[in-house]
Every structure is written in structure tokens, then in C-alpha cells.
Amino acid sequence: MEIEKKNRFVEFIKRYGMFVVVGLVIIAVALTFTLIAALGNSVPTSTNTLNFRLPMSEASIIKDFSNTELQKNETLNQWEAHLYIDFASENPDVYAVLDGTVKSVEKIYLDGYTITIRHSDGFESIYSSLSEDTLVKEGDKVTAGQKIGTVDNTANGELKMGDHLHFAMKLNNNFVDPNNYLDLQEK
Numbered sequence: 288m289e290i291e292k293k294n295r296f297v298e299f300i301k302r303y304g305m306f307v308v309v310g311l312v313i314i315a316v317a318l319t320f321t322l323i324a325a326l327g328n329s330v331p332t333s334t335n336t337l338n339f340r341l342p343m344s345e346a347s348i349i350k351d352f353s354n355t356e357l358q359k360n361e362t363l364n365q366w367e368a369h370l371y372i373d374f375a376s377e378n379p380d381v382y383a384v385l386d387g388t389v390k391s392v393e394k395i396y397l398d399g400y401t402i403t404i405r406h407s408d409g410f411e412s413i414y415s416s417l418s419e420d421t422l423v424k425e426g427d428k429v430t431a432g433q434k435i436g437t438v439d440n441t442a443n444g445e446l447k448m449g450d451h452l453h454f455a456m457k458l459n460n461n462f463v464d465p466n467n468y469l470d471l472q473e474k
């Protein structure tokens with residue numbers, strides 16, 4: 288009885304072993320493709336879950352982002368790419384656009400008082416032309432919508448624009464267009 292069972296098993300393997308192997312290979316390949324597809328999709332999905340707030344309330348854009356068309360800088364009297372968005376508002380308060388950690392608070396000659404915040408997923412947000420009395424310091428944890436300072440006219444490179452926020456975003460150390468991440472329709 289025992290021997291007969293074994294023989295049947297051997298018989299089965301001899302007859303169908305090849306099909307079993309081919310079947311397993313097909314399943315393995317299908318699983319691999321499924322996994323690759325899932326990993327590929329996970330990148331934009333996680334970015335979409337980042338809920339960016341606006342850096343100012345009731346603001347209007349007085350100069351938009353442009354990396355291809357040059358824009359006139361009236362202060363420096365030159366044509367230049369503007370990898371920032373300039374916001375002006377009656378309300379001078381400036382808010383963190385996302386949870387993060389303050390990377391630096393510094394005074395830069397052309398940009399004025401500047402706060403840089405590091406976020407998850409390789410994002411950084413940069414707030415320039417701020418008033419000297421910033422409300423955060425390097426290493427502070429901030430939450431989305433938290434007030435971090437007020438605007439002023441401290442950017443020597445944009446003095447003729449008056450009080451405004453000179454705002455930029457970076458992804459993996461490269462400037463990106465904030466229009467792609469902020470919902471500027473509701474500003």
C-alpha cells in the first residue's frame with residue numbers, strides 16, 4: 288500500500304512535473320510584476336498624501352515661478368529666472384506649508400531673512416524676505432499651518448516689490464514649481 292502510493296507519486300511527478308515547474312515559474316513572474324507595479328505606484332501615492340497648506344492667507348501672487356521664461360527684476364534691473372513665487376497680503380503672517388523641522392534661519396543678502404524647513408519625502412520649503420523677528424530657530428519642529436514669522440522687505444534683490452514673501456520649494460535639493468503642490472486656487 289505504502290509502496291503503491293510512492294509509485295503513484297513518482298508516476299505523477301514524471302508525468303506532470305514539467306507542468307508544475309512551468310506553473311510555478313509563471314506564478315513567480317506574475318508576482319514579481321505585481322510587486323514592481325505596486326512599488327512604482329507607491330511613490331506618487333505617498334506624495335499625494337502630503338497635504339500642503341498655503342504659506343500666507345488671502346495672498347495674491349505678485350510674481351510667479353518661472354524656470355524657462357526670464358522675468359524682469361526691477362530692483363536689480365536684469366532679466367532672470369524666478370524659481371520662487373512672491374506672495375503679498377494684507378495679513379503679514381507666514382505659515383509652514385507642511386510638518387517638518389527647521390533646517391536653518393539665516394540672513395542672505397539678496398533674499399533677506401530666510402527660514403528653510405525640511406519635510407518628509409525629500410521636500411524643503413524656503414521662506415524669504417521675512418522680518419528679522421522670526422518665530423522659530425534651527426532644529427525646531429513645526430506643524431503645517433504654524434505661524435513661523437511675518438513678511439517684511441528684507442530681500443535686497445527684490446526691494447522694489449515692497450513687503451512680500453519670496454517662497455520656494457525643493458524636492459531632493461532641486462527647485463520645483465510650488466504651483467504643482469500648493470492649492471493656489473484657494474489662496
Ligand SMILES: [Zn+2]
Nearest residue numbers: 371373445453
Ligand atoms: Zn521673488
